[in-house]
């Protein structure tokens with residue numbers, strides 16, 4: 001899935017559990033679950049750029065927030081570091097260890113636009129949850 005989707009879901013999980021270690025570990029677990037849900041993945045530089053901008057906007061939007069929100073987001077996004085390294089340094093053929101990246105668990109694809117809609121739906125669900133529960137957004 002998009003890094004921004006993993007980030008939003010991880011942040012929402014962090015808010016749900018309210019503990020940094022649990023947030024990080026459940027964020028990692030959420031990465032597996034989200035990669036298994038059929039979804040669209042971009043291929044080109046424009047997708048990478050937009051995904052990076054949306055993720056950066058969410059970092060700025062959530063700052064400052066309790067640390068567990070960022071630990072959840074970090075756990076949710078950190079597995080994709082190996083994908084980025086593989087793309088940049090190994091022409092997409094670098095070693096991958098995370099189960100949904102290495103092929104040990106399925107990483108399911110769904111064509112545009114349905115695979116995009118599911119990503120945006122998950123992202124917006126997480127964002128609305130944060131809007132409804134993070135104190136400085138609530139009142």
Ligand SMILES: [Zn+2]
Nearest residue numbers: 001035079080
């Ligand atoms: Zn992934």
